[in-house]
Amino acid sequence: MAYIPVLKKIYQESIVPELTKAHGYKNRHQVPVITKIVINSAFKADADKGHQAEVLKEIGKLAGQKPVVTKARKSISNFKVREGMPLGVMVTLRGNNMYEFLLRLTAVALPMIRDFRGVSNKLDGRGNYSLGITDHTIFPETQVDGSQHQNIGLDISIVTTATTDEEGRELLRLLGLPFRKATAATTAGQAAA
Numbered sequence: 712m713a714y715i716p717v718l719k720k721i722y723q724e725s726i727v728p729e730l731t732k733a734h735g736y737k738n739r740h741q742v743p744v745i746t747k748i749v750i751n752s753a754f755k756a757d758a759d760k761g762h763q764a765e766v767l768k769e770i771g772k773l774a775g776q777k778p779v780v781t782k783a784r785k786s787i788s789n790f791k792v793r794e795g796m797p798l799g800v801m802v803t804l805r806g807n808n809m810y811e812f813l814l815r816l817t818a819v820a821l822p823m824i825r826d827f828r829g830v831s832n833k834l835d836g837r838g839n840y841s842l843g844i845t846d847h848t849i850f851p852e853t854q855v856d857g858s859q860h861q862n863i864g865l866d867i868s869i870v871t872t873a874t875t876d877e878e879g880r881e882l883l884r885l886l887g888l889p890f891r892k893a894t895a896a897t898t899a900g901q902a903a904a
Contacts, residue, residue, distance in 0.1 A: 716810035726885045743873035743882045748809045752865040753799035770800050773850045778802035817887035823849040829891030838873025
């Protein structure tokens with residue numbers, strides 16, 4: 712029997728029926744699902760090769776697969792960037808790796824942030840969610856092992872098949888993403904917009 716990640720099993724057994732009942736989907740394929748998670752980390756154009764290699768290694772450790780180095784598409788003289796210079800790394804997670812990473816993010820990494828009260832409720836308008844993390848050491852895979860670690864910031868984008876922000880937010884909430892509790896002032900501001 713093939714290995715099924717815990718979060719994927721929870722999605723199939725409890726989240727799909729709950730969303731189907733709440734939204735009245737007629738077909739199982741109408742239920743929103745996460746399609747991919749993209750992890751992106753940038754470094755300065757003048758960063759030395761050692762720092763670039765460190766970022767590549769650390770992002771690879773927390774993603775569980777080798778990231779790709781992203782390069783500048785065109786030269787920008789004000790930023791001292793030439794075409795083809797390495798500017799960051801990115802990795803796209805799909806399938807089991809995606810579910811495993813999301814579980815580590817929601818259950819282990821986010822609660823490690825000091826004074827954590829939840830993530831922002833704001834989605835992109837199409838049911839996708841992006842999250843910025845300033846310190847990569849909240850992930851247990853990247854704990855300091857005596858070497859000189861610099862804090863590496865990263866952006867995490869969770870792409871779903873949801874058509875609205877409400878569907879996407881409900882899917883992510885059921886998958887364990889801890890959204891911040893909305894205050895009365897925030898709710899009134901969103902209603903006015």
